[in-house]
Amino acid sequence: MYYKIDLNNYEPREVPKYQEFTNYKDIKRTQIEMISEELDNFKDSFGKDWEEWTLKDLRDRLKDNWTFYLVEGGWCFIDWNRQYPYLCNRYVMPEHRNKGLGSDLVWLRCNEIKQQGYNYAMIKLEDWNTPAKSVMKEKIFTKID
Numbered sequence: 001m002y003y004k005i006d007l008n009n010y011e012p013r014e015v016p017k018y019q020e021f022t023n024y025k026d027i028k029r030t031q032i033e034m035i036s037e038e039l040d041n042f043k044d045s046f047g048k049d050w051e052e053w054t055l056k057d058l059r060d061r062l063k064d065n066w067t068f069y070l071v072e073g074g075w076c077f078i079d080w081n082r083q084y085p086y087l088c089n090r091y092v093m094p095e096h097r098n099k100g101l102g103s104d105l106v107w108l109r110c111n112e113i114k115q116q117g118y119n120y121a122m123i124k125l126e127d128w129n130t131p132a133k134s135v136m137k138e139k140i141f142t143k144i145d
Helices: 029-045 055-063 101-115
Strands: 002-006 066-071 074-079 086-092 120-124 141-144
Touching (some): 074 101, 086 101
Antiparallel strands (some): 002 120, 002 141, 066 074, 074 086
16 A cells, blocks of 8 residues: 655654665675575565565665665665655564554654655555554555555
8 A cells, every 4th residue: 555645744753863874885794694684584574475675676776866774673765766755665673563663764764855855755555564554644644546
């Protein structure tokens, strides 16, 4: 399910500052190893329709004007190549789930997108992702059929 995010009346939220990596070369070897391990779990976490992706995909996305945010416990991408910035591939490692990290990633990215001058963004929520549905109840999200 896709949602449009209306940032016109959105007030930036206070969220912990996370480290941003916009260039693959900036990512430390230990972080690459951690990402590699988590990619093994990625496919199972996203169900049968998920297409497995690799570290090469990560490098290619960064070269193609995507932004990758790596935090302790998860990550998130923004694809800047669409009509509206697209928040995608949010992932929270199992041991960090149900602690608000996924929501923090969404709010931090909304803050940045608004700061960049955009009035709208897009986000996708898988039907099975019940914990994330609570964030989509905020007034700024509109379901797109």
